[in-house]
Amino acid sequence: MRMRTVTAATTLAVLFSSAALAATPAYADTSGLLPVKSLGDIVVDGSHQQVFISDPSNGKIVVTDYSGNVLKQLTTDLSGVTGLELSADSGTLYAAVRDKDAIAVIDTATDTETTRYAVGDKPLSVALAGGKLWFGYGGDAGGNIGSVDLTGDQHEVTLNQDSSWYSAPVLDAAPGTDTLVAGQLGLSPATVASYDVSSGTAAKLASTREAGDNLGDLQVTPDGKDVVVASGAPYYHQVFKTSDLNEDGKYNTTAYPNSVAVAPDGTVAGGSFAWYDPDVYIFHPGSSEAVRSYDFPNTGHSSGADTLATGGLAWAPDESRLFAVTVNDADVYSLREYDSPAKATSTLTVNAPATATRAKQLTVTGKLSSTSALPAGTQLAVTRTDLDSPNGKALPAVTVKTDGTYSFTDTPPAGGKVTYQVTYAGDAEHTGATAKDTVDVSRAKPTLTLDNNGKVYAYGKDVKFTAHLGTTYKNRTVELWADPFGSDKPNKLVKSGKVDSHGNLSVVLDLKRDTKVTAKFSGDARWQPRSVSSSVGAKVSISMSVSRQYKSKKAWGQTYYYFHKTKNPLFTTKMPYYTGRAQRFDFQVYYQGRWYSDTSQYFALATSGISQVEFGGNHKSDVGWRFRVRSDYINGSSGDTVNSTTYGAWKYFTFTS
Numbered sequence: 001m002r003m004r005t006v007t008a009a010t011t012l013a014v015l016f017s018s019a020a021l022a023a024t025p026a027y028a029d030t031s032g033l034l035p036v037k038s039l040g041d042i043v044v045d046g047s048h049q050q051v052f053i054s055d056p057s058n059g060k061i062v063v064t065d066y067s068g069n070v071l072k073q074l075t076t077d078l079s080g081v082t083g084l085e086l087s088a089d090s091g092t093l094y095a096a097v098r099d100k101d102a103i104a105v106i107d108t109a110t111d112t113e114t115t116r117y118a119v120g121d122k123p124l125s126v127a128l129a130g131g132k133l134w135f136g137y138g139g140d141a142g143g144n145i146g147s148v149d150l151t152g153d154q155h156e157v158t159l160n161q162d163s164s165w166y167s168a169p170v171l172d173a174a175p176g177t178d179t180l181v182a183g184q185l186g187l188s189p190a191t192v193a194s195y196d197v198s199s200g201t202a203a204k205l206a207s208t209r210e211a212g213d214n215l216g217d218l219q220v221t222p223d224g225k226d227v228v229v230a231s232g233a234p235y236y237h238q239v240f241k242t243s244d245l246n247e248d249g250k251y252n253t254t255a256y257p258n259s260v261a262v263a264p265d266g267t268v269a270g271g272s273f274a275w276y277d278p279d280v281y282i283f284h285p286g287s288s289e290a291v292r293s294y295d296f297p298n299t300g301h302s303s304g305a306d307t308l309a310t311g312g313l314a315w316a317p318d319e320s321r322l323f324a325v326t327v328n329d330a331d332v333y334s335l336r337e338y339d340s341p342a343k344a345t346s347t348l349t350v351n352a353p354a355t356a357t358r359a360k361q362l363t364v365t366g367k368l369s370s371t372s373a374l375p376a377g378t379q380l381a382v383t384r385t386d387l388d389s390p391n392g393k394a395l396p397a398v399t400v401k402t403d404g405t406y407s408f409t410d411t412p413p414a415g416g417k418v419t420y421q422v423t424y425a426g427d428a429e430h431t432g433a434t435a436k437d438t439v440d441v442s443r444a445k446p447t448l449t450l451d452n453n454g455k456v457y458a459y460g461k462d463v464k465f466t467a468h469l470g471t472t473y474k475n476r477t478v479e480l481w482a483d484p485f486g487s488d489k490p491n492k493l494v495k496s497g498k499v500d501s502h503g504n505l506s507v508v509l510d511l512k513r514d515t516k517v518t519a520k521f522s523g524d525a526r527w528q529p530r531s532v533s534s535s536v537g538a539k540v541s542i543s544m545s546v547s548r549q550y551k552s553k554k555a556w557g558q559t560y561y562y563f564h565k566t567k568n569p570l571f572t573t574k575m576p577y578y579t580g581r582a583q584r585f586d587f588q589v590y591y592q593g594r595w596y597s598d599t600s601q602y603f604a605l606a607t608s609g610i611s612q613v614e615f616g617g618n619h620k621s622d623v624g625w626r627f628r629v630r631s632d633y634i635n636g637s638s639g640d641t642v643n644s645t646t647y648g649a650w651k652y653f654t655f656t657s
Contacts, residue, residue, distance in 0.1 A: 032068020034333040039309040039325050040082035045108050046317035047090040051335065053325060054081045054095060061095060063111050066321060068335040072111045078104065083125030088175050094133055096123040103135060103148065120146050120159045122168055129173035129180045130197035136169040136182060143167040145182060145202055161202040170218065177224035179242045183215050190215035190231050194242045208245040212238060216258035217311045222266055230257035230270065237270040252288050253281045261313035267342045269313050269322050275304025280313065280324060282341050291344045291372050300328030309333065340431060344372035348433035350422050355440045358415040358526065362439065365407040366422060368400050370430050380406060381423040386414040387525040414525035415443030443528040446470050450519045456537035456644045457511050465534065466506040467519035469499045475524035478505045484513040485642040486578065511538040512576070513642045537644030540633045545572045546651050556626065561653040565619040569653055570612060573631035577609040580639040583631045585613050590626040602638065622655040
């Protein structure tokens, strides 16, 4: 039913293919969606590195590459196509086309049908043995076995070689042998029979009804001596001798076995319909305990994961890959490819201390374990990554003890985050593994200062800020950042560079707002990162002009503006605008040698930064009195907090008759 091994004609091609693969990086496990609604059979063509999958529901054969990418879909007159078999040289694919009572012959180099054999009613499966192509055929209560002579020009078809089957049996054989095995699908108990076909006819060797319930798949081992059976029960994969069908061992899997594939070297993949357990188990020949298992992900919407389609396993002829057809609860099918599946899974742990002191010895421990025994003297590669060696520095290899544990010491020369990565390269029997752990290694705290903190400057003042960096290891670069107050001005890098021979780096800033200036040192292998800040104030610029006076002159030690009692003085204030900003207008009167505050009131600034205040009223009673006014910016009270409180200059005035 499927290609199980290769003959001498293809062995050289496989060897050369393997040699080429060894020189390239290992392939990663892949998955691709399949445009199918059912699975009939799956076979792998190693010569052209393609996979054939039959879909009886849609009447087609899907061709993919090893990554699951669909290359072609064969759809012409293939209604009910199910069983597939590859010729020994992988050049020809035979497909049982149930609804057409025929076997299609397909050239695998071009993936096109070349001829078709008319055979018995409803062929289900095909298998090569004893130089002939055998097929199981027949409807309910009419199962049988037939053969096609591939050596003659007429391709003679021989039917009715065993009519004891209830319906069309599934067939399998190890190419190059003369033993054919047949099984009855879906019945309880399941029937399995073996045949000697060396004479050109199917001579029954043995039969058994001990092959469990609800047979889903079977496969003959490459030497032809055993057949591995996947039935819904018992909850393991049974093994029978082909000579007499007596039990010959088992492979421990899980409930509802439904698929089996045996690699050319005898490695067994046993699969089950398992929502919540591993779906596929890998066994070395004759060993009942799995060396590796695979649990499919959940790509649907139910609580259970994707499941293995019945008969959905197949090996690449060079044993480098295992292919599995899976389906989710939405009936979406996928082809999954697993690289180096026969290798035992390796697990590696690394345990380093959480913290350590630089230049002092620390100890790293861990354990390497696998589902099969590791060889004595197994070594692990160790790499340390730190600030001095960001690309990693190789440390001496460490040897694993007999119990799988290991330890090594190291004296980290650099501080900060130090990562120890341990790698097991793997071997012919074990997968590789990598693990790592990180240590926070101490670093000294450097001296870093920045001047001017707490000072307040006039609006627009050019102010020099100097950062001073003390002793460090290699890094002498400091960054200076300026963050003006207000959400509309971002924190900005204003200078970055190496400090001078005195450890200083300076920048001059034009201060128009309160500003937080920060000096940052990113650290190095021996000194911590550090930052320090200075917050400085910047006043606003305030100017006030007076208008509507009839004269101004020096009096009482100030310049006074004189107004007729019939005029209302107008005071125009200008200061830098900020959203929501208002000026505070202060008014005072002079009485008996002192200035007394009369009122303070806030007036909004226009977007131009201008605010005009008119001093109105009946000024007859103001004649002869001395007054003064000013405009202020009060941090917080003036509507914002982006500048430091600033008081404007007083303007003096009086009224005359």
